[in-house]
Amino acid sequence: MDDDTSAVAGRDGVSVHRGFPNSADDRSRDRLALDLNRLLIRHPSSTYLFQIGGHRWTDHGIYDGDIAVIDRGAEPRDSDLAVIWQNDTFSLCSRHLLPHDEQAWGVVVSVIHRYR
Amino acid sequence: MKPVFGLIDCNNFFVSCERLFRPDLEGKPVVVLSSNDGCAVARSNEAKALGIPMGAPAYKYRQLFKQQRVVQFSANFELYGDISSRIVRLLTSVTPRTEVYSIDESFLDLSQLEIADYQQWGSWLRERLAREVGIPVAIGVAASKILAKLAAARAKHSGDDNVLDLVHISEEDRAGHLLNTPVHDIWGVGWRLAPRLRAEGVYNALELSRMSPQLVQQLMGVHGRRMVAELNGTACHPLEMFGKVRQTIMHGRQFGEDTNQFYVIEAAIARLAGRAAAKLRKEGLLARGAALRLSTNRHYPGYQRIGRHFLFETPTADAGTITSRLISRLADGFNPNLYYHRADVMLYDLASQHPLQPDFFNHLSLAELAASQARLEAFDDINGRFGAGTIRFAAEDLSKAWQPKRNFCSPHYTTDWQELPQLT
Secondary structure, eight states: OOOOSOEEEOTTSOEEESSOOOOOOGGGTTSOSSOHHHHHOSOGGGEEEEEEOSSTTGGGTOOTTOEEEEESSSOOOTTOEEEEEETTEEEEEEGGGSOTTOOOSEEEEEEEOOOO | OOOOEEEEEETTHHHHHHHHTOGGGTTSOEEEEETTTTEEEEEOHHHHHTTOOTTOBHHHHHHHHHHTTOEEEEOOHHHHHHHHHHHHHHHHHHOSOEEEEETTEEEEEOTTSOOSOHHHHHHHHHHHIIIIIOOOEEEEEESSHHHHHHHHHHHTTSTTOOEEESSSSOHHHHHHHHHTSBGGGSTTOOTTHHHHHHHTTOOBHHHHHTSOHHHHHHHHHHHHHHHHHHHTTOOOSOOOOTTOOOSEEEEEEEEEEEEOOHHHHHHHHHHHHHHHHHHHHHTTEEEEEEEEEEEOOTTSSSOOEEEEEEEEEEEEOOHHHHHHHHHHHHHTTOOTTSOEEEEEEEEEEEEESSOOOHHHHTTSOHHHHHHHHHHHHHHHHHHHHHOTTSSOOGGGGTOSTTSOOOTTBOOOTTTOGGGOOEEO
8 A cells, every 4th residue: 555646667676656755653653743852942952941940920921831942052141031040049130130250051943832 | 094082072061061050160170079078070271270180078178168269069970961961972973983982082083084184174173162162172183093092192282273293294393292281191191101101211201102012012011012013103903882882784675576667666665774773772772874775686688776865964773763864865966767786785884873082981881881871771761651760779768978079060961851951
């Protein structure tokens, strides 16, 4: 049984099929073709996930329990939300408020909020 | 091509992993304990300075730990393994010719990279690893693996830079580094060989490198001769990409009829790339590069070949990605006036999907590893479909009492959704 619409017989006796082969192997059959990892994570080596604790950032649409995707490798911008280590905890901070000599731990590239 | 090796060696790796999520521990004495919290398997420089030796039994040092406020951790191998694989991923993106020697050391074959200044290159890579992954490393560059290892060890004491290039260096300086390396610190000289060498009056790497070949042969056989050659800058130990992974996968075929039709060629490429990618996955490999060749019939006049190749940003085994990139590369500049006879797709710069860490697993045979890998995949698959814990090891239901003591274990920050670091 074949999924092709037009097959051209090759000289080696094997047919050439039009259309893409089905790339879904066993491990991906339960997943979407659109990979959320790819959407959210540009640099896997330098990306770490954190969980938001508390309500300090509710005004910015960041809620208790949200997952923050933090990239240490992203080129910093002034508009970034940065992660800093302060008073023995990790906290969020607008990057433009950071003193220039202070290095952020990483910057927020996405925040994942789940409703249910 | 002259061999050049780089050794990337993570400084006090387990401690560095703990400090990544506890920046307050920077500059403080830290030890990581293993085996039921029985002995120290990693120490920060500050802990080393307190005289805590490698493998120090915890019970003997409890007093000192308390007095000096040494921070203790139980080994969190889930965390260390994850951080290690991030480092390997980054290194593999620099060059796929990477040998993962242990959880905290990798050799890179630099001979095929165009690097003008190894010192500068080392600083660049070191800075990237520190900033992106968050782990400090020392880097040694030299003409052989034993020298690269020696260079990395020396680099740790070379002030702020932590990079040592033994390739572009004066003979005098090179000799100085060898002179300052005691024999027992040379890679390949174990605790049994060192006293025998010292008995012959050989105390450091420089003296070993100048030993007479007869005496070396007599004392240490072929192993020793190679070691001396390596110390003198002749590479005897090649880069070992674990399990001798294959370097290329190639699939090609002739068209039924010579064709200038893009869609026929497209279809052929999709099929070839699909088959090549399936083979990749079967062998647990990822490709960093893909190439495509189209040729007209070589037996006819005006024989022509066109080639396209490119590198992926991240190594892949995804047939869809490989196919679409190949086809879009072919689309620009496609010449519809030629009738093509044959297409070949090649995947190259292959890297292992799961770089093995031999030191970490050296009690397992390769066959066992492969079997366990297959088992785990089936396991993942079933649990992925029916919910975590659908299948689990029977022992999990028995008792937790058998678990080793890990009283000071840090959270599994990067491997467990329930233990992510908190952010306020």
